Amino acid sequence: MRPDLVVVSGDLTQRARDAQFAAAHAFLVGLGLPLVVVPGNHDLPLFPFWRRLTGPFERYRRHFGRERLPSYLDGELAVVGVVTPHASLWKRGRLAAPQLARIAERFAATPTGRLRVVVAHHPIVTGADPQAERAHGASAALAALRACAVDVVLAGHHHRSWSGGDAGTARGAVGTRAMVMVHAGTAVSDRRRHETNAYNLLCSDGPRLEVTIRSLHGDTFAAGARSVFLRRGDGWTTLL
């Protein structure tokens, strides 16, 4: 498909081991495509516990670099990743005010006319499951990202392929400055939850954004459910 960019919204490893990071890194670099990668909670070591507290991202950074806001910019796309796992909130993750301020600064310095995308491991809307947990600071994050004219927020963690508006779980939820929220399923791990392995293909064409779930059938990923969003004025509406 030769996409312009590959985005990985975290949980590259199961137990944050060096060999697991090395394998993930080799696989992703082997794609030969631009990458934006953020860590997930599984990329912080569980054991020994002191390592989680003293240097939670040490191994991740050894393989994937120290960039706090890994990003990508071209004539059509401005993508900014943010690190949401936290040593003392291992599972839930957070988006803190200083991180939101750094994202706002980054977009303020980014030329307009590009699709603005934020990538975080932990979702800031519940998505497919109304009971699902959102990151700490999710409500403030939604307001802050809307304020810096973000178009799309990509997340992982829930293991459920889903896309919709930013008002919650309802598909087609729209409003002033509504963003499109896209949650990734489980791409390649065999520790799946509810669904077969899948990833999302996003195609942006002018005011139109198409999100296709590509899921594994036999040994091939094939196009499945598709959602279409259309930019209207200051936000997005669902077409399909």
Ligand SMILES: [Fe+2]
């Ligand atoms: Fe996770």
